[in-house]
Amino acid sequence: xxxxxxxxxxxxxxxxxxxxxxxxxxxxxxxxxxxxxxxxxxxxxxxxxxxxxxxxxxxxxxxxxxxxxxxxxxxxxxxxxxxxxxxxxxxxxxxxxxxxxxxxxxxxxxxxxxxxxxxxxxxxxxxxxxxxxxxxxxxxxxxxxxxxxxxxxxxxxxxxxxxxxxxxxxxxxxxxxxxxxxxxxxxxxxxxxxxxxxxxxxxxxxxxxxxxxxxxxxxxxxxxxxxxxxxxxxxxxxxxxxxxxxxxxxxxxxxxxxxxxxxxxxxxxxxxxxxxxxxxxxxxxxxxxxxxxxxxxxxxx
Amino acid sequence: xxxxxxxxxxxxxxxxxxxxxxxxxxxxxxxxxxxxxxxxxxxxxxxxxxxxxxxxxxxxxxxxxxxxxxxxxxxxxxxxxxxxxxxxxxxxxxxxxxxxxxxxxxxxxxxxxxxxxxxxxxxxxxxxxxxxxxxxxxxxxxxxxxxxxxxxxxxxxxxxxxxxxxxxxxxxxxxxxxxxxxxxxxxxxxxxxxxxxxxxxxxxxxxxxxxxxxxxxxxxxxxxxxxxxxxxxxxxxxxxxxxxxxxxxxxxxxxxxxxxxxxxxxxxxxxxxxxxxxxxxxxxxxxxxxxxxxxxxxxxxxxxxxxxxxxxxxxxxxxxxxxxxxxxxxxxxxxxxxxxxxxxxxxxxxxxxxxxxxxxxxxxxxxxxxxxxxxxxxxxxxxxxxxxxxxxxxxxxxxxxxxxxxxxxxxxxxxxxxxxxxxxxxxxxxxxxxxxxxxxxxxxxxxxxxxxxxxxxxxxxxxxxxxxxxxxxxxxxxxxxxxxxxxxxxxxxxxxxxxxxxxxxxxxxxxxxxxxxxxxxxxxxxxxxxxxxx
Numbered sequence: 043x044x045x046x047x048x049x050x051x052x053x054x055x056x057x058x059x060x061x062x063x064x065x066x067x068x069x070x071x072x073x074x075x076x077x078x079x080x081x082x083x084x085x086x087x088x089x090x091x092x093x094x095x096x097x098x099x100x101x102x103x104x105x106x107x108x109x110x111x112x113x114x115x116x117x118x119x120x121x122x123x124x125x126x127x128x129x130x131x132x133x134x135x136x137x138x139x140x141x142x143x144x145x146x147x148x149x150x151x152x153x154x155x156x157x158x159x160x161x162x163x164x165x166x167x168x169x170x171x172x173x174x175x176x177x178x179x180x181x182x183x184x185x186x187x188x189x190x191x192x193x194x195x196x197x198x199x200x201x202x203x204x205x206x207x208x209x210x211x212x213x214x215x216x217x218x219x220x221x222x223x224x225x226x227x228x229x230x231x232x233x234x235x236x237x238x239x240x241x242x243x244x245x246x247x248x249x250x251x252x253x254x255x256x257x258x259x260x261x262x263x264x265x266x267x268x269x270x271x272x273x274x275x276x277x278x279x280x281x282x283x284x285x286x287x288x289x290x291x292x293x294x295x296x297x298x299x300x301x302x303x304x305x306x307x308x309x310x311x312x313x314x315x316x317x318x319x320x321x322x323x324x325x326x327x328x329x330x331x332x333x334x335x336x337x338x339x340x341x342x343x
Numbered sequence: 344x345x346x347x348x349x350x351x352x353x354x355x356x357x358x359x360x361x362x363x364x365x366x367x368x369x370x371x372x373x374x375x376x377x378x379x380x381x382x383x384x385x386x387x388x389x390x391x392x393x394x395x396x397x398x399x400x401x402x403x404x405x406x407x408x409x410x411x412x413x414x415x416x417x418x419x420x421x422x423x424x425x426x427x428x429x430x431x432x433x434x435x436x437x438x439x440x441x442x443x444x445x446x447x448x449x450x451x452x453x454x455x456x457x458x459x460x461x462x463x464x465x466x467x468x469x470x471x472x473x474x475x476x477x478x479x480x481x482x483x484x485x486x487x488x489x490x491x492x493x494x495x496x497x498x499x500x501x502x503x504x505x506x507x508x509x510x511x512x513x514x515x516x517x518x519x520x521x522x523x524x525x526x527x528x529x530x531x532x533x534x535x536x537x538x539x540x541x542x543x544x545x546x547x548x549x550x551x552x553x554x555x556x557x558x559x560x561x562x563x564x565x566x567x568x569x570x571x572x573x574x575x576x577x578x579x580x581x582x583x584x585x586x587x588x589x590x591x592x593x594x595x596x597x598x599x600x601x602x603x604x605x606x607x608x609x610x611x612x613x614x615x616x617x618x619x620x621x622x623x624x625x626x627x628x629x630x631x632x633x634x635x636x637x638x639x640x641x642x643x644x645x646x647x648x649x650x651x652x653x654x655x656x657x658x659x660x661x662x663x664x665x666x667x668x669x670x671x672x673x674x675x676x677x678x679x680x681x682x683x684x685x686x687x688x689x690x691x692x693x694x695x696x697x698x699x700x701x702x703x704x705x706x707x708x709x710x711x712x713x714x715x716x717x718x719x720x721x722x723x724x725x726x727x728x729x730x731x732x733x734x735x736x737x738x739x740x741x742x743x744x745x746x747x748x749x750x751x752x753x754x755x756x757x758x759x760x761x762x763x764x765x766x767x768x769x770x771x772x773x774x775x776x777x778x779x780x781x782x783x784x785x786x787x788x789x790x791x792x793x794x795x796x797x798x799x800x801x802x803x804x805x806x807x808x809x810x811x812x813x814x815x816x817x818x819x820x821x822x823x824x825x826x827x828x829x830x831x832x833x834x835x836x837x838x839x840x841x842x843x844x845x846x847x848x849x850x851x852x853x854x855x856x857x858x859x860x861x862x863x864x865x866x867x868x869x870x871x872x873x874x875x876x877x
Contacts, residue, residue, distance in 0.1 A: 092726045095873045114730045122726040128719040130637060133627075140623030141633060145727040165621040170534070181723075 043070040045192055045223040046091065050100030053086055053247075060086045062247040063100065068192075068225050073218055075238030076227040077328065083247040084227040085125055088196050091225075092122055104192065118147060121185035125196035125227075127177040129169035135180045136165030142184035154187040160209050175201035186213050193217060195226040199233060211237060231324040241324070243331055250331055255324065262322045262330055263298040271313030280305055284330070292316065296330070347605065349467035354474035358448060369440050370486045373433065373514065378493040380429050385421045385499050394419040400659065401427065403764065408554040409655055411573045414580070420501035422578030425494075426510060434572055435550060437486065437514045438521035441479055442542040445525040448475040450535035453610060462609070472526060472604045476597050479522040487515030506578035509586070513575045516589035520568050521546065523596035530603035533612040568592075630729055630737040637715075638708060642745060645704040649749045652700065653756025656693050660686055660757075661764030686765070690777050691840035693757065695817045698781030699810065699835060701749035702788045706806060708742040709792035713800050716875050725874060735866045739793060746785040750778040777841045783854035784834035790861025797868025800875065809833075 046068035053061040061083050068074040078084050089095045091102055093113030102109045104116045129138055139158075143149030158165055161179045169177065178201045185193060193214075199207045214224055214237055228234050234241055235255065242252040251258060263282070269292035277293060278286040282301025287294050297305050309317075322330075359366070388394045398419035400406070407413070411431045415423025449472060452458040458471060467473075491511025495504040525542040532538045549567040556564025557573075564570035568589060575585040607613065626632050635642075712735065715721045724734060758774030788810065795803040813833035816825065830836035837854060839846050 089722070089874075092722070094722050094725055096871070113725070114728050117726060117728040120726070122722075124719065124722055124726075126719060129723075130633075130720060133636070134619035134621065136619070136621035137623040137627055141627050141629075142723065142727060144623070144628055145630070145724060145729050147728055166618040168619055170536075 044068070044106075045070050046074075046102075046104050046225060048087075048091070048100065048102040051087070051090065051097055051102050052099035053083075053090055053095060054098045060247050061090070061097075064244070064247070064249050066242050066249065066252065068223055070223055071218065071221045072239040073214060073224045073226070073237050075234035075241040076225065076244065077229060077231065077234055077241055077324070078227075078244035079229060082244045084244060085196050086247075087244070088122075088194055088225070088227060091194065092117070092120070119191040120194060121146075121188040121190035121192075122194045123178070123181040123185050123196065123198055125200065127174075127181045129172070129177055129180060131170035132168060134166055134168055135163055135172065135176070138169060138180055139165065139184045139187070143187060146188050149187045150189065154183065157183040157186055157213075161206060173201070175203065175206070178202060179206070182210065182213075186217075191222055193222065193224045193226075195224070197228055197230075198226060199228075199230065207233070231328060235324045243328065245332065251327075258324075258327050259321050260299050262327050263296055264302065264319045265294065265296055265322050265326060267294045267316070267318045268292050268309060268314060269316040270309065271315060274309065274312050280308065296322070296326070347467045347469045348473055349465065349470060351467065351470040351473045351477065354461070354466065354470050355478050358474055358478045362444070365444075366482055370482065370489055373437065373486055374490045374493040377425075377429065377433060377490050377510070377514075378497055381421060381425050381494055381497055381499055381502050384424050385497075388421075388424070391419075394421070394424060397424065403658065403661070404558050406658060407557050409658070411553070412557050414573075414576045415578065420578065421499055422501035422503070422506055425502065426506075426577045426579065430510065430513065430577065431553075431569060431573060434514050434517040434569060435546065437483075437518040438546050438569075439543070441483070441518045441522040442525045442539060442546065444479060444482075445475055445522050446529060446535050446539040446542065448478075449526060449529040450532070450538045454535050459609065469601050469605055472601055476522060476526055476600070480519055483515035483518040483522070486518065487511040487513075490514060501578060503578070506581055509575055509581050509583065510577040512586050513572050513577060513589075516586045516593070517568060517572050520589040520593040520596070523593040523600060524568075526600035527596050527603065530600055530607055531612050531614045533614070533616050537612075630724060630734050631740060633724075634708070634711070634737050634741045638711060638741070641707075642704060642748075645745075646748055646752050649697070649701060649752040650756040653697060653753035653758075654760040655756075656697070657757040657760030657762075658764060660689070660761040661766075684767070686761075686769070687773070688843065690757075690769075690773065691843060692818075694753075694777040694781060694841070695835055695838070696814070697753035697757075697778055698750060698785060698838075699814045699817065701746060701753060701778070701781075702785045702810060704749055705742045705746040705785055705789050706792045706810070708745050709738055709789055709796060710803055710806075712738050712796050712869075713803060716800070721874055731870045732866050735793065735797075735869050739789065739862050739866075742789045742792075743786060746782060746789065747779075750782060750785070751775060754778045773841070780841045780846070780851075781835065781838050783851045783858065784838050786858035787834040787854055787861065790858040790865065793865030794861045794868065795865070797865035797870075797872070 044067055046066065048064055048066050051061055051064040052059070064083070064087055066074070066076070066087070076084050076087065086095065090097050091104060091109050093110050093116070096110055105119065107116055109116060129135075133141075136158075139154060143154065161183055163176060163179045163183060169180070172180070178198070182198065185195075199210055202210060211233075214226075217224060224237075226234075226237070238255070240252070240254050241258070243250050253261075267289060274293070277283060277295065280301075282298035282305060284296045284298075285294075388397060398413060398416050401410070401413050402416060410428050413419075413427050415427060419427075452461075452471070461471060462468070487508075488511060491504075491508040494502055494510060495507035521542070524545070525538065528541050528545070529538045532541055549569050553564050553567040553570035553573075556562070556567065556570050565574070571585045571588055573585075575582050603613065627636055712721075721734075725731060754771075754775040754777065757778075758769070758771050761774065762768045788806070791809075792803065792806055795806060813835050816830055816833055817835045819825075834854060837850055839850075
């Protein structure tokens with residue numbers, strides 16, 4: 043079942059096109075990663091989904107309801123953590139968590155206390171004294187103590203230390219195992235790689251790739267490192283070979299999956315001394331996509 | 344030891360650079376206002392008889408509590424009048440300036456992490472605290488000179504150079520005292536807000552101690568820096584010891600502040616912090632509770648201020664008859680009407696002013712929506728199951744309740760002190776009815792504020808302009824003999840003058856309907872637009 047679905051979603055601010063026909067789909071029980079650099083339109087998309095901004099075109103639905111018209115109904119089942127958490131300086135963290143719980147219409151007190159101790163937050167301090175990470179914890183605790191069906195996180199770990207990042211990941215896994223859906227945006231690719239089932243890459247308000255990591259890896263191919271006895275004069279010109287670089291006395295490059303066989307056969311003629319290969323990280327995918335769209339080259343995709 | 348103050352001079356220059364606009368504006372406004380008042384008094388009350396009449400109206404406990412003892416009462420020259428009516432208030436504002444500047448340059452910088460950057464440089468540990476005290480010693484001296492000389496330069500006979508210099512130096516010395524005093528409090532408290540808050544609270548306490556002291560006990564009055572500085576009696580006896588006392592204590596307090604600064608950890612204070620609530624109270628249940636909680640302190644302060652405003656107007660009611668007979672100007676202000684006492688004629692005029700002032704906190708409550716939106720805090724609420732209409736309604740409700748509270752406070756203040764000085768007492772329904780009659784007008788302003796928030800949040804400042812124009816038109820309309828329709832341009836101009844006019848309920852109902860329509864329109868606008876973010 044689809045939880046979040048946008049079709050041709052656009053948003054303009056004056057002349058500026060912040061979102062241009064964005065299509066994303068989050069299915070029930072999956073963790074969906076939304077990645078892109080700063081200013082690509084991640085937060086704008088999430089804010090449209092929450093009815094904070096009104097779409098200029100296209101449609102956006104959560105639980106099959108319109109995100110603008112039925113915002114209040116939808117929000118009863120949604121928990122959201124903004125990217126930049128600003129709180130009221132003269133309220134304490136504990137007060138804010140309780141207020142947020144009440145505004146959603148009830149929350150689990152025991153779970154709230156458990157979350158506070160897991161995230162190591164001092165709820166008796168005024169928000170003005172909190173660091174960015176602590177403000178983020180307040181919002182995360184409020185979100186996870188809510189019994190929501192969809193969690194939306196905008197760069198949730200940007201202020202957290204590595205230990206807290208792990209606590210966050212555990213709660214995301216827990217929510218997922220209970221069949222809940224999570225939509226999170228990030229530019230920390232290792233995090234997305236660890237947590238997400240499917241990802242969408244956004245750039246300048248446009249979705250340039252969507253799919254599972256496996257699919258995307260297949261499209262990108264493998265990363266190889268070789269050392270040969272004889273020099274390979276035409277390595278960069280081979281079909282399906284990209285990003286050739288001299289590295290540690292040999293060459294590193296990327297090979298498209300469907301050309302892998304031909305490339306390896308060709309290389310073996312030069313007397314392979316060393317050959318290593320690893321699957322591409324999300325970072326490789328990301329950079330590759332950006333380079334391609336930047337230069338306009340088609341590559342092997 | 345010498346290392347403690349390394350680069351103090353550079354830091355002083357840096358402070359002057361940062362405040363190169365702020366400081367001259369402060370200094371010039373004090374000089375301008377003080378000299379301006381001398382000029383106004385000299386022109387407004389030309390003859391000895393007129394001034395003597397004013398002096399008599401000041402000889403009551405309420406006025407003494409407000410502005411201090413009337414030392415020049417026997418010979419109320421323009422100089423004596425200025426010193427009596429202006430010295431205390433001006434000194435309090437100079438004190439406020441020093442409090443704000445010290446807090447900003449000590450704990451303000453510390454809290455923002457800027458002081459950390461400075462301290463990491465080869466700069467003495469006490470340099471930054473010493474620098475701001477040094478700068479303010481200079482600023483207050485300059486303020487004393489500029490103010491004194493501008494007052495004397497007007498050439499008013501009773502405002503001589505010697506007295507004027509003492510007047511200016513009394514202001515500067517009080518300022519320097521409060522600078523040093525705030526510097527000490529800055530070492531005790533945990534952050535800039537607490538420093539400013541505690542210092543202003545102390546300033547108010549000193550004012551109250553002096554008020555009680557001036558009325559009942561001389562030693563008590565001398566226990567307050569605002570009390571002893573009045574004993575300088577510029578233009579009358581020209582005493583210098585109060586100035587010496589302020590400066591001496593200021594130096595001692597500066598030394599104490601520096602000592603405390605040297606033994607204090609960065610970002611901490613000597614007063615223990617109270618642990619905050621770990622859970623929300625039952626009050627903080629929803630959007631209304633939040634709206635109230637965020638503005639609670641400011642609303643309490645406004646309510647007290649409105650009460651004091653009403654009370655200070657009330658304290659002069661007793662003198663009104665004699666007051667108006669003396670002054671032609673004010674007789675134009677109040678249209679004479681048969682069958683009513685002058686006081687009953689005066690109350691609607693006071694009420695209109697108090698209603699316009701009462702509108703300020705009510706409008707501020709509505710405009711808080713804008714501030715919350717701009718600080719990205721609105722999205723926490725909107726992203727939960729809170730409809731925007733409910734959100735706006737909470738603020739509207741709070742604003743309306745604020746309006747009622749403020750109007751009641753002014754009426755109560757007016758009534759309590761009014762009846763304590765009047766021989767023919769008026770009923771409280773008159774005192775409360777006159778300001779409360781303005782509620783529909785304030786509601787219209789609240790509705791208008793909401794409409795701005797809904798449709799043109801960036802233009803909401805125009806509301807303050809409109810309020811200013813309303814004040815001008817309503818207060819001075821009669822005096823300037825503006826045509827009636829001008830007065831009708833503001834909601835306040837449509838309110839009947841109670842107890843003079845018959846109450847036209849039709850007009851009032853129409854205004855309430857307009858207020859509700861504006862509020863609904865605002866809610867509609869807010870519902871359909873994007874939330875702005877900072």
